[in-house]
Amino acid sequence: MGIRMRLTEALGITVPTLSAPMGFVAGGKLAAAVTAAGGLGIIGGGYGDADWLDRECAAAGNARVGCGFITWSLAKQPELLAHVLACACRADVVVW
Secondary structure: OOOOOHHHHHHOOOOOOEOOOOOOOOOHHHHHHHHHOOOEEEEEEEOOOHHHHHHHHHHHOOOOEEEEEOHHHHHHOOHHHHHHHOOOOOOOOEEO
């Protein structure tokens, strides 16, 4: 049984928990664990390292996870947004 509120309904989660997308710390395994617990796990895209993002998307497996970026850094590498959307862990992308 989950907690019903606008956030949980909008994101399709059962508990109002989102993991912080801390660059190079919040990886795919952590994001997948948060999602498995009913929240939304978010991979930390940080300053945008495509190779690291590939590894962490793979580590998330088939879990529905998001990816958070630092907006001014993403503006310098806008192709990373399309890169993450094409990842195997494709789900919600959170621009943080």
